Amino acid sequence: MIFARYASDPAVCHRLAWRRHGSLADTTEFLAFSDEQWRRWPAGPYLVFDAAGNRLLGSTGLAFESLTRASTGYVFARDAWGRGHATEALAAMIAVARDLGVNDLHAHCHTDHVASRRVLEKCGFRLEARLHEHVEFPNDQPGVKQDALLYSMNPLAG
Numbered sequence: 001m002i003f004a005r006y007a008s009d010p011a012v013c014h015r016l017a018w019r020r021h022g023s024l025a026d027t028t029e030f031l032a033f034s035d036e037q038w039r040r041w042p043a044g045p046y047l048v049f050d051a052a053g054n055r056l057l058g059s060t061g062l063a064f065e066s067l068t069r070a071s072t073g074y075v076f077a078r079d080a081w082g083r084g085h086a087t088e089a090l091a092a093m094i095a096v097a098r099d100l101g102v103n104d105l106h107a108h109c110h111t112d113h114v115a116s117r118r119v120l121e122k123c124g125f126r127l128e129a130r131l132h133e134h135v136e137f138p139n140d141q142p143g144v145k146q147d148a149l150l151y152s153m154n155p156l157a158g
Contacts, residue, residue, distance in 0.1 A: 008022070009078060015116075030045075044061055048089050056077070058077055064102075067100075071107055072093045090119055105153045107120055109151060110140070130147055
C-alpha cells in the first residue's frame with residue numbers, strides 16, 4: 001500500500017528529503033527502519049488513514065534526536081492533497097510530541113514547497129532560518145545539497 005499510494009509517485013516525492021521508492025524492497029527497508037525507530041524511541045513513523053480506516057492517505061511521524069528534540073514531517077498521496085490531512089496530521093504530531101515531553105520540535109521544508117510552508121505556519125511553526133546548501137532532495141536534484149527552510153516550535157506550545 002505505501003509503495004503504490006505515495007512512496008513511488010514522482011509528483012509526491014519530488015521535494016522530499018528521501019529517495020522515491022523504486023521497488024517494494026525500498027518500502028520493505030522503510031518498514032524495517034520504522035520498526036527500529038519504534039524500538040529505540042517513544043514514537044516513530046505513523047501511517048495516516050481516512051476516518052473509516054480503510055484507505056491509506058500518507059504518513060507522518062516523529063524522528064527523535066534526543067528525548068526532548070525531534071523533527072516531524074508528512075507525505076500524502078496526490079488524491080489526498082488539499083483536504084486538510086497534512087494540517088490534521090501535523091497537529092496530531094505536535095500533541096504527541098508534547099505528551100512525550102519534547103520541547104524542541106522542528107521541520108525542514110524545500111524552499112519552493114509553498115503548500116507545506118503554509119501547513120507548518122498554520123500549525124504554529126515559525127520560520128527560523130534558510131539553511132544554505134543543507135539538504136539533498138534526491139528526487140529533485142540528486143547529489144546536490146540545496147537550501148532548505150528550518151521551521152521550529154520551541155518551546156513546544158502548551
